[in-house]
Amino acid sequence: MKHLNKLFVAVAMFMGLSSQAQDSNNPWAISFGTNAVDTRVSAASSVQDQFSQYFNVNDYWNILPSVSYISVAKHVGGNFSFGVTGSVNRIKRWVEPRVTDPGDYTVINPGDLSYYAADGVIKYSIGGAFGWKYIDPSVHVGGGYTSMGKASYGTANGGLGLTFWFTEMVGLSFQSTYKYSFDNDSRIPEQNVPSHMQHFAGLTFKFGGKDTDGDGIYDKDDACPEVAGLKQFNGCPDTDGDGIVDGSDSCPDVAGLAEFQGCPDTDADGIADKDDACPEVAGPKSLNGCPDADGDGIADKSDKCPDVKGPKENGGCPWPDTDGDGVLDKDDKCVDVKGTVANNGCPEISEEQVNKLNAYAKTILFNSGKSTFQQQTYPVLQSIAAILKEYPSSNFSIEGHTDSDGKDAANQKLSEDRAAAVKNYLIENGIAASRLTSAGFGETKPIDTNKTKAGKANNRRVEVKLVK
Incomplete structure (x- = not known):
């Protein structure tokens, strides 16, 4: 418990420095679990030898059987995230190369050295780059400060990770980090911090995604973040249920047809009710949807003679010919006197x-x-x-x-x-x-x-x- 208290203090300090995002949906992630420290990697004489017994848990790994690390991260954009990790351990297996045989090793107990580390991590999500949903391999680099017993030194870090996501926000994470120590003069317990490998296994929880309208669609993906809507419409509502989102629906409260931008056409005359001057009676578009019984091009409601063809200028009624000379009154310059068509309805002088x-x-x-x-x-x-x-x-x-x-x-x-x-x-x-x-x-x-x-x-x- 004493070790965990120190761990949480270290993590809290680094959380104050963190200001990035974990992923584009949930801006934060927290991971916790157990860690293992392997000092053999810096005792090997070649790179091949360093990783030849990578999974030799029983001989070289120092494992504290409890929650021994915690990590908090936030995303910086794209597939990158920045986080801080605090970890504790006990070093009971200190690997030393044999003087007589540099290719062989001896493992000693340095006296249960306490191990504390605080590290900053920049991670690149390979799974995010390829759009993988459940498996997320990653690479990371960073640096930190590590204490082994009374010795403390800075480290430059790099490694690989893998997360299996059970749900959108819960996953099982594995990570291996090579920590290059800036104290490589010798390998004396309590005096030196050798380069080493640190392995992590634990649970990761993402959180902090913002869904203002509570429709289950994150604001960043929600085209209408302040109004609850449907997933198929990117979070926008369809109040009348006609399959047209309200923002594109000219009649959002009344179910209608896509060809009329969501508005109904009650009389089925091809004119939306909102534009139809006679929405309940079919009529041509030229008359704004109103009928024309006599076919004179004047809607019945405006036609003074709806059953007889007539010009618009005379209210839909035929022009009279008062004097009966074959020239309509409107063109007859002598309305009350018979004349000739050639003389505009007036009598011609002989x-x-x-x-x-x-x-x-x-x-x-x-x-x-x-x-x-x-x-x-x-x-x-x-x-x-x-x-x-x-x-x-x-x-x-x-x-x-x-x-x-x-x-x-x-x-x-x-x-x-x-x-x-x-x-x-x-x-x-x-x-x-x-x-x-x-x-x-x-x-x-x-x-x-x-x-x-x-x-x-x-x-x-x-x-x-x-x-x-």
């Missing part, structure tokens, strides 16, 4: 009416040399305006002409002003300005001779022309 307009136009009288009207002309202008109002979709050009008296430039301007005066009168009396244009041609387009008074009177005229 040649007879155009002739009538020009007959009126020839009677328009202006004050001499001016663009103002004589008083008796106003009824004529009103008659022209009345005819134009009957044909609201027809456009007209007002053209002014003069005789040859006077200068050309003056005649040109006078013809333009008189045509413009007629146009302005018609606009002021309800004719849309967009329907009218005016132009003057002066004396350039006579229709009679300018050599007679009557001919000149005919040439001084206004004409109204239909613009097609």
Whole structure:
């Protein structure tokens, strides 16, 4: 018990220096068991001889039949770990080479020397490198401090190990370590610490793995470490049990289909309920899942005439044709008057009416040399305006002409002003300005001779022309 107390004090001191990890799941490991010390290895004259009687337990090994070592380790990353080991023993078999025969040995009892060792170990897991689950061979190096009786010296260590894992966290460990002592001048008990082999056998327990949500999956492997989940989903939950993890499930509380990211499609129209404006009635995707009974491209719920095809612009109802002229009201510029398709539903002015307009136009009288009207002309202008109002979709050009008296430039301007005066009168009396244009041609387009008074009177005229 006295030896064990010293052992635990040494281990506690080294635990304070340890700051690495045992493996990627459980960050810590503790091992304890029995150890054996073999001093023969440094007495041999060759490497072959050193290991020729490696398992000669009865002749050379010093074994303390109790828990005589404890080791604590933590992993540094990859397949490496760092640990500290404290061990105790009693040296009853001290091996000395025979002076007369260097190839032979003699074993003496040095007086039950007490043995204490504290060692730091860097271990590389070969099993971890190959992904072996139950068998884990390893290599290790390190150094430490060993006492045999009154002598104490530092050592450089290296060796091999093997662990058989019964479970993820419990295993049976074996390890052999060659300890090269920096005190190799002689082999005198109580004065020297010779190089030696130390063997360990014991149980290893890994612990410290973090599973925040308690779902049996370590946080490092858990894609959802704070929410309990399923192993097949790397620790993430599937609340609705549809086989799609909540993080990828657009409807995590309602079972659905993978093709809809976990959302249901109640009416089986190929549109997930969350995107379906009519989730209980099948409908096309183009209408967000709502039906269209009349096939006019407008969902029934928005169609004012769900059983009759009609355009969207009219709420799904067909356009009316009030005047029955074959031109729908929406396109009919004369909704209440029958017209022609060619004239946008308005009646087309006849040649007879155009002739009538020009007959009126020839009677328009202006004050001499001016663009103002004589008083008796106003009824004529009103008659022209009345005819134009009957044909609201027809456009007209007002053209002014003069005789040859006077200068050309003056005649040109006078013809333009008189045509413009007629146009302005018609606009002021309800004719849309967009329907009218005016132009003057002066004396350039006579229709009679300018050599007679009557001919000149005919040439001084206004004409109204239909613009097609």
